Amino acid sequence: MWPRIFSLAALIAVWALAAALAQSRLLPGPFVIGAEILAEIRSGELPFQMACTLGRVIVSFAIAMLLGTAAGYVMGRSKAVDRFADPWLVVLINMPALVIIIFAYIWVGLNETAAILAVAVNKLPNVTAVMREGARALDPELDEMAEAFQLAWFARMRHVVMPQLAPYLAASSRSGLSIVWKIVLVVELIGRPNGVGFVLGSAFSLFDMARILSYAISFIVLMLVIESLLVQPLERRANRWRRRPA
Amino acid sequence: MWPRIFSLAALIAVWALAAALAQSRLLPGPFVIGAEILAEIRSGELPFQMACTLGRVIVSFAIAMLLGTAAGYVMGRSKAVDRFADPWLVVLINMPALVIIIFAYIWVGLNETAAILAVAVNKLPNVTAVMREGARALDPELDEMAEAFQLAWFARMRHVVMPQLAPYLAASSRSGLSIVWKIVLVVELIGRPNGVGFVLGSAFSLFDMARILSYAISFIVLMLVIESLLVQPLERRANRWRRRPA
Amino acid sequence: RASEALRIGLQSTGTFAWQLDVIRRHRLAESAGLDLKVSEFASPDAGKLALNSGSVDIAVTDWLWVARARALGAKLLFYPYSSAVGAVMVKNQSPVHGIEDLRGRVLAIAGGPLDKSWLIVQAAATRRGIDLKHETTLEYGAPPLISQKLQQGEAEASLNFWNFCASLETRGYRRIFEVRDAEAALGLSEPVALIGYVFSEPFASEHRSAIDRFIAAAQKANDIMLQSDEEWNALRPLMNAEDDRIFKAYRDRTREGMPRRPIAAEEADARALFKALASIGGAELVGPSQELDPGLYYRPAPRGD
């Protein structure tokens, strides 16, 4: 815990120094931002917008991870499926976010469903690409073991497959959560009447850096808290079996 | 090769069908887009804009992969570095793309350096997050072997570490290339006088779906070609040693 | 005399591109001793970024943004470029005929809640006793998307930028309330130019003559565009007009938006507008100051070559 706090303090110090040197409206220091965040929290604005965004992030993240992992697993395991589905994956993964967002908003409507769908579809192929690599790297010897002892499908997934996919899952959900959040911002910016992205859009057109940064940083702080209190302890538990490097 | 072509044909058929059903300017069919692409190629516009974008994609992808892999490797190997650098990574990975882009453009200037920097900084933490997982999952037994036989640093990297990181590298470069390309679009949209993103931005304000799609699809076709002719044969070579599933 | 370089930021689909094209084709810059270096961008915000990072000398940008930035300490100057504004529009057969009828309907707003036209319409509606913010269902979105949503029937009325309005008009939509009328309702004698040429004070003080010459050249271009229909035929390829009616609408609205009055008169109206906006948008919109900064407008030196 201490190194984390120390490291964050260092980060803030660097920022404060940069702000002091720049002396510009365009790079507000940590104190300005801190005050702004407090004011926004007190007005209830920030919690409301954050909640809107967070809801979208969670739902679309869950959809993308579930479907993406399933698709990636199947593609990594079956050469036949992979050969057929791979071009679709390449198309989807390289489709610009803007195009997907526009299509979703046009064909589904300017509503929540379209927004969440657009984000999930944007993120899904990335999860698939990562999980496919994971599935390809699965150990055939453990598979044989599971088959010999006739492990049930569920037990096989849980005890044999998932632990092998764990680092890929960790990687794709960590970098994935951040991507989802970034796309949610764009989706909100283009067509939602609330959420952090909506605020950023307005703030951007006014060049209100203090507001932009205070919302961005609030989300980052949230992520830091989730990382420190939830993800990392879980990860440590999941990695207990690894031999510590000498 | 044949399944790929067949699968792509199916994709195009689905698209043509959807376009025929929709009968809308907002969902142009494959023939319209094909004609548009040809026209744009003949006018020299598409090759020029594509070249601009591709240049940015390649440079910032290279920077992000190199630095991100190095950082991820070090963080995955050394607990001490990880403890210190992890909060910075969380901050960077969750910083909205827009914020990074604005800062780069404001503090570096509205120029090529800023654009490439912004993209690289956006992508870098994702690579780091994935490669860190890879480095954490390295086999300590092979490390011991390398140490016992006193393999030189370079040989160790090349023959012991890299092959283990290969699936992570594949995952992060495949999903990474697509992310870089998407961010390049945004960067171009916001502040570059050329490139596909610039065209998309202009086309979006005119709601010129045919133009939007023809540029997006040209890039995707390029990616498909690179995948089929370069990446996948390379990958097959690198994975030759894997036991084929029975 | 050696020509002086002037770096200009331009949004590729904006009308500024048309003006610059006229300047180029009539060699107005060369004859004014200017060498224009134009950078084209796709985003309307690129101009702001470019000014802030010092990558261009002049960009066409929001009046309100400049006012706000000045209030926050940025030394920027503004010179009117266009007063063209949008309108609230509905389908021809719609039962909606005035803003009163908007109550309880879905109104889509291009831009966001801080869009200047939207604020002006809101202020005017409030004076008529209509609280649009609470009596209608609002949708915000990017301008092209909002235009599409009106056409798809998802929104019953929309407030959009003037160029989208011009093209909607030719597709069976009508105006029920012009932002121009709203400005009049707020007591302005004439619409204020809401976008203009923006440059920094230090640059202006060092290159005063270059700016003046540029403004003069732009004025000449405006004159040409006002008088000659031929000229517009030459501009047509740039305009992305699908048919003649849209083309004519674009042309007429552009002409209508060209500011012609002296800066002092402009500033007086601007002051009144700012007050009205400050009263409804608050500090969030206009920044810390409730009064328009008197130094905002750039005043060219009196002509006397």
Next chain:
Amino acid sequence: MNDAPIAGDAVPLELRIDAKSYRSADGTPVEVVRGLELRLDAGSFGALIGPSGCGKTTILRIAAGLDKDFQGRLNTPGSGRLGFVFQEPRLLPWRTVEENIRLALPAHLSGVDLTDLVEILGLGSHLARYPGELSLGLARRAAIARAFAVRPDFLLLDEPFVSLDEAVAARLRDELLALTTRTKVTTLFVTHHLEEAIQLADRLFFLSDRPARIVLEKTLPPPRGGRSQEVAASIRAEARALAARPL
């Protein structure tokens, strides 16, 4: 063939491999087994003995039904509950020894008491350890425990007792003898250790070098475990003669 039928009602193991080859990474086919026919009565214990790399593991994998890519026919004994001790331990590194054993148990055995088995194998103090924290010998014993714990009716063992000290190995051999006698499980066993095979098996199959086929099949007189010195000596002599003979 002069089979000595042992258990009555259950089906025997019948394995015929006409040909089995792998395709190696560079595309060349590697022929591993050719024309092998192996029959093992239900409840009896067979030992495969052959040179290193001849194809023993391949045969076991085929007998287990893990590798279906061969030409021939397989008929497995019993209801199909399989116990397999692989040549390497093959434990799940992220599960403790106890979890590794319990995971393999069929549903009706899931709550079973493992204490006895674990004590016999000397794993008592290691149940809560992860495989990475075991010595190789301990890991092997965990793998043996797993195969025994499922109460198989078809047991395959691929050199289970290497990497163990003589004392432990002897104890485990006795244990295997007792288990197979008690439960009448059909067992196929790979070893390089002739004494071990003579002690444990009802029937020995000597294999040729790759491609493997059976060069000598030998039924040992009962009782298992208590073979006389003469029997052992005669088999040893035969095996030596076999090794000396050019193939």
Next chain:
Amino acid sequence: MNDAPIAGDAVPLELRIDAKSYRSADGTPVEVVRGLELRLDAGSFGALIGPSGCGKTTILRIAAGLDKDFQGRLNTPGSGRLGFVFQEPRLLPWRTVEENIRLALPAHLSGVDLTDLVEILGLGSHLARYPGELSLGLARRAAIARAFAVRPDFLLLDEPFVSLDEAVAARLRDELLALTTRTKVTTLFVTHHLEEAIQLADRLFFLSDRPARIVLEKTLPPPRGGRSQEVAASIRAEARALAARPL
């Protein structure tokens, strides 16, 4: 101690482990070695014999300098070129057998001809194979080839000859004997196979159960390889007595 110095000028292996313990995943410390002192003259061949799981592999890893987390002192012989046959093959799965061997070679040997070595080990036809395509016995032989190929001046072998058939094992033992005699490499060898130890070693170290310490140290009369039946019998008797004695 009654050392019989063999080779002259080079330094002996001196290893003192006062204490070595692992911390297991649940945090409990596992003491593996305590108060062990091992000295091996330069050029001589020592064999470690002890029960499964007692700490032999741990001792080898410490002797190799791979595990520095122990209390004690280590003095390694020679210039430090190490050959290590791990208990598992530990080949790089993504490199062929030949690449695996060559990768371990020091720069000055990089172009060396491996044909002889590979022939002796019976790997000739497998050089271009990936480890996943080898049988375990073949993989072990590849690992042995790697350790021999580096021309070590300190050789550690952790049960190198298990999983091999008797014929190959005997050939490899002879080869190891010849190699160590020829190159006078200091060798530390782990085995469960007493006969093997008696054949090969100059000096036997019998270890206790965990935590390991030396319970009996025995110097064998030269020449290696040709020990008389009596010597072997007496050592066997001593070992049996040791196993029977309560610790």
